[in-house]
Amino acid sequence: TQTVSQSDAHVTVFEGDSVELRCNYSYGGSIYLSWYIQHHGRGLQFLLKYYSGNPVVQGVNGFEAEFSKSDSSFHLRKASVHWSDSAVYFCAVKDNNNAPRFGAGTKLTVKP
């Protein structure tokens, strides 16, 4: 069974802090990984993706994520967060045969 796990339901940091939002998955074979952001009451916006090549991928607004096959992880990071980064972040995993599946989401709160 394919699963996507975001272990932290809520993460709270202060503006200027670094943050890491965790995503683990259990899939076999080739996979496509992505992160999305959802601001309150809005749809999902694409942040970044990984399919192959350099395991560290850069996304919009200073976000990056690192794929680790050994850890089955694709954690999202940002070196210095801004209050506008407060949102819910979703990790998504897709294999060759199925549509993308999403984790439960991590709500990031950035305090001033």
Place this chain on the structure above:
Amino acid sequence: GPKVLQIPSHQIIDMGQMVTLNCDPVSNHLYFYWYKQILGQQMEFLVNFYNGKVMEKSKLFKDQFSVERPDGSYFTLKIQPTALEDSAVYFCASSLKYEQYFGPGTRLTVL
């Protein structure tokens, strides 16, 4: 960037009635999806549609649900009849291959 539109943004309906949610996907995209989200929680996959056919559906895609995209127009999700547990925000997405573009969602309230 490319935009996915959803009509209406809100829909209130009595239990047992039929509802159709409309999605205007990105024009050159080939894959279409519906997801269900309750109270800002997890995005639950419902169905994937490609080349005029349902490619994959989850157990949440009940028999009362149907999808179609007649002649390249709106990609629709129809629920007939609706139930109280269908109250949620429904997101449409489209993709050319892997990267999905999401619409703003339709909030469905079943009374």
